[in-house]
Amino acid sequence: MTEKNDNAARAAWERVKSRLQAELGEDVYSSWFRGVELDRVEEGTAHLTVATRFLKSWLRSHYYDFVIQLSRQEWSDLERLDFQVRQPHFKHAAAARKAAEAAPAPRVAVAEAAEVTLPLRTGYGGFDGSPLDPKLTFDTFVVGASNQLANAAANQVSGNGAGSQFNPLFLHGNVGLGKTHLLHAIAWQFTKAKPEGEVLYLTAERFMSGFVQALRAKDALAFKESLRRIDLLIIDDMEFLQGPTIQQEFCHTLNSLIDGGRQVVVAADRAPNHLDRLDMRMRSRLGGGLVAEIAPMDRDLRHKILSKRASDACKDTPGLEISDTVLSYLADRLTESGRELEGAVHRLRAAYQLTDQPVTLEIAEQIVRELMRGTEPKRVRIDDIQRTVSKHYGVNRGDLLSGRRNRSIVRPRQIGMYLCKQLTSRSLPEIGRRFGNRDHTTVLHAIRKIEQLMSDDTQMREEIELLQRLLRD
Incomplete structure (x- = not known):
């Protein structure tokens, strides 16, 4: 290809990746497609x-047909895809890794958290954990009545081994209440207390992909043994762990770490006994330590969070002042999550920087209106949708997740998938997994089918609107 054609092809591939990200969701896209690069397009390949x-x-x-379908929107004559491994990149990365391991690691002061590199690798094939945010520490976590127990337990297990009585520590609560913040804080504090300790922080999906990779490479034993040498294992989003084999291996790993005096911390959106996708043994083991709920924030905690974030913003922005009247107004109106509160403070600061006008109650009211328009009055979960659909159509929830193809089951199942896409932020693969481990193409077909029925059938459209009202009320 000429340089001009080469640039055009790469721009086209970036558009394909954008579509993949929109269709599959950020988590799946980041896991599988972010690092996929286009080498060239020639002779229909x-x-x-x-x-x-x-x-x-x-x-x-798993994704060949889906990728080529989206790619043909850019190259109509495309006939096939050819995937190749970037071997030179691996040699370079391996050499760099060996050089880094041979060089003495400098001690970094805790105050320079952004410079710290945690020992997150398990040792299996360079499999790395998820990165940690240096801003998410115990110092920046705001404590209130709703999260006091979770915060105290997190501090306990991140210290000098005194947390073994809380092993595993299981944190649960809705989105945006601080679970991930506490997980990051535990990892940072543990590394400070034990610089030589091995820490691994990752999501349940990342654990699954690592284990599947090990199975494909016929190196599962090395993968499991490397995990069992971890001093602190932190798993986020446990509700997404699926598959009997993977659950069994995770349970073995859990038992091995706990029996060996290693610390395990797990977070999910529900308590262990409500994680229906996990088998009974897993739920029992996860609930065998300390289960700490992070409850919805009360008004006092919301005001404390706003005050701390506003104080930080004023320190970083000369001339910015945010009155307690404004903060009290925001604390009364914004009740969903900590992220919503932080977003409000960011908007106040941006309004001041852009207009150079004092932050007033009128500006705060405008921000609240914008945030309220951008959020749903109630956070709907997939469990809520499955329960409501089952009750409305008189079918068992188990039937919705089964492989039964009766029309009386298939239509409610498709409606449930459609509502999940409309009322939650879950990606297509995540929805498929919650409906009996179906793939994303099945979910996409169900959504398009219901959309078509709604456009053709007034009764169907009214039925869907009724279900949406039931779920939102």
């Missing part, structure tokens, strides 16, 4: 490069 042989095999077996 798009040559794509990936980082590992596992990625090459996984994408070809």
Whole structure:
């Protein structure tokens, strides 16, 4: 390709990746597609490069048809995709890794948290945990009545081994209440207390992908053994752990770490006994330590969070002043999550920087109106949708998740998937997993089917609108 054609092809591939991100969701896109690069397009073939042989095999077996369908929107004559591993990149990365391991690691002061690199690798094939945000520490976590127990337990397990009585520690609560903040804080504090300790923080989906990779590479034993040498294992989003084999191996790992005096911390959106996708043994083991709920924030905690974030913003922005009257107004009106509160403070600061006008109650009212328009009055969960659909159509929830193809089951199942897409932020693969481990193409078909029925059938449209009102009220 000429340089001009090469640039055009790469721009087209970036558009394909944007569509993939929109269709599959940020988590799936980041796990599988962010590092996929276009080498060239010639003779009806798009040559794509990936980082590992596992990625090459996984994408070809799970996403080939979906990727080529989206790619044909850019190259109408495209006939096939060719996935290849970027071997030179691996050699360079391996050399860099060896050089880094050979060099003495400098001690970094805790105050320079942004410079710290936690020992997150398990040692299996360079499998890394998720990155930590240096801003998410115990110092920046605001404590109130709703999160006091969770905060105290998190401090306990992140210290000098005194937290073994809380093993595993299980944190649960709705989105935006501080679970991930506490997980990051535990990792930072543990590393400060034990610089030589091995810490691994990752999501349940990341654990699953690592284990599947190990199975494909026929190196599962090394993967499991490397995990069992971790001093602190932190798992986020446990509600997404699926598959009997993976659950069984995770349970073995959990038992091995706890029996060996290693600390395990887990977070999910529900308590262990409400995680229906986990088997009974897993739920029992996770609930065997300390289960701490992070409850919805009361008005006092919301005001404390706003005050702390506003104080930080004023320190960083010369001339900015945010009165307690404004903060009290926001604390009364914004009740959903800590992220919503932080977003309000960011908007106040941006309004001041852009207009150079004092922050007034009128500005706060405008921000609240904008935030209220952008959020739903009630956060709907997939469990709520499945329960409501089952009750409305007189079918068992188990039937919705089963493989039964009766029309009386298929239609409610499709409606449930459609409502999940409309009323939650979950991606298509996540919805599919919650409906009996179906793939994203099945979910997409169900959504399009219901959309077509709603456009053709007034009664169906009214039925869907009734279900939406029931779920939102």
